[in-house]
Amino acid sequence: MGHYLPAKWFKCRVEKFYLFFDPWFSLAKKKIGETEYGIGWIPFGGYVKIAGMVDESMDTEQLKQPAQPWEFRSKPAWQRLIIMLGGIFVNVLLAWGIYTCLNLFTGEKYHDLAKFENGIAVSEEGAKMGLMNGDKILKIDGKPAVRMENSMINMLLANEITVLRNGKEVSFAPKEDGIAHILGSKTAKLYITNRFAPVVDSLTEGPAKKTGLQKGDKIVALNGKTIRFFDEFSDGLAGKKNQPITVDVFRNNELKRFTFNTNKEGKIGFRPDFKEAEAAFNNTVTNQEYSFLPAIGRGFERTVESLTMQIKQFKLMFNKKIKGYKNVGGPIAIVKMMPKEIDWVAFWSFTAMFSAWLAFLNLLPIPGLDGGHALFTTWELITGKPVPQKVLENAQMIGVIFLMGLMLLIFGSDIYKFIISPFLK
Known part of the structure; x- marks a missing residue:
């Protein structure tokens, strides 16, 4: 037309x-x-x-x-x-x-990075990109980072990321190896998330169950070092295979200590309580509503953001390290991107x-x-x-x-x- x-x-x-x-x-x-x-x-x-x-x-x-x-x-x-x-x-x-x-009709629902009061938790792929647990994302290419959803894409396309790390502003260029891992992995798309407390939800056959850890135990220390978040506990276990460790947990308002060896994979055999993680994640949600004129202005901004993002993504196709051309998709990929159930906001956004x-x-x-x-x-x-x-x-x-x-x-x-x-x- x-x-x-x-x-x-x-x-x-x-x-x-x-x-x-x-x-x-x-x-x-x-x-x-x-x-x-x-x-x-x-x-x-x-x-x-x-x-x-x-x-x-x-x-x-x-x-x-x-x-x-x-x-x-x-x-x-x-x-x-x-x-x-x-x-x-x-x-x-x-x-x-x-x-x-x-x-105008649904507003914008997003996870506000300013509400990640304790910073972010980073996946292995996110760490390869240069991010660290506890970072607070401040800017991407000099522009304030507000929405987690947009920022996760923009960081893959950025020349510079600025974070608050240990009380200091740190700027760095994201590493291409990490970006390649994220784009090429089916499980690494959510490479940053909120931090949550290490509360035991279920136990597998392993050292933790044999020693007496129970569902609901909140881990507060590892080898005498205070633990507040699950990512700190995971980092503390890194490299400790078949080694003795001491775990302090809070149970029924009492502090209990357990000493045992990790298994050959450096694990102790428990799954964290993701309900706590989900609750913490939901606390970062912001619902932005618009009246008529602001809806038009924001609509134009989102169009420009989308265009800019497409141009930056196109560059990834020809990057020798990232090899974005390996992740291109056509009609089949588009269908797979669609939600399994009817979600009109997702449909129209796409x-x-x-x-x-x-x-x-x-x-x-x-x-x-x-x-x-x-x-x-x-x-x-x-x-x-x-x-x-x-x-x-x-x-x-x-x-x-x-x-x-x-x-x-x-x-x-x-x-x-x-x-x-x-x-x-």
Whole structure:
């Protein structure tokens, strides 16, 4: 629609308006006036075919004839540029509209990093990135870190992270090895969380159970050193395999001490009470509500944030250490990202993000995409000379081959992961 409307305004003939693609045949079609409206059978977006334009249809026969007033090629460069950028504009407008409606009707629910009073607990992958247990995340690339959900993505894309560590501000560049581990792992996506007390929930066959630890015991010291959080206890056990340790617990308002050996893996055999962790995590939730005008403003901010995030993520694909191209996904990956049950906030949030992603993708100066067409038209505006027709045709062919290669990479990754995933469980 973004291309269709300005094409009509500038009196271009629109030959086709299709949802999905229709090589050889279409599922449904109806001609109204000069335009054929239809539904194709290959479910990848859609297109409009504008007369007199070099596009992915590679219909060059029409271009061999003299230019007609109603053809795209006969219009001034500034009109052609507006027609080309119309799709990108609508992608951004759609994302902005969805985010605005989400703000207005549901608000924003997020985990506020300022409420992590005791700092964060870090997974092994997060530690490889450079974070430490107890850190309070202050800034990412110089901007205040507020929302945990956004910050977890932004830190993977950042050049600099600033934290409060042991009372001092520390800035560092996240290590690429850690980022690669997080992107490549199915279990490491939540690489930071809140800290919680080490309360025993269940015991397995092991040293803790044999020695007499019980459900509900709260660990307060390890080898005489005070313990407040489960991550401190885990860190204290690190490297202590088959070694004697002393554990102090608080039970029924009494302090009890147990001495025993860790097992060969350096564990003592208990699971912490995650209800306590969940309660602590829920205490960090903030519900931000918006009235009409602030909802519009915040909607625009979220659109810009989403666009910026897409650009930064794109860079990860070509990083030699991070190897982001290994984690690309297509339709199968998108379906897997969707919640198992109906969650309209998640659905519309994803749709807005995806629309912003399409705006960025289409803006890339690759022949075959809107950005490629816009590049050649901008060149004509600057130089006053149109790009030769043969150059446009060859560039379009190269762009189509590149895009097909990119689709093969994405679909190949999807299919490969789909096939091998049962064997990785």
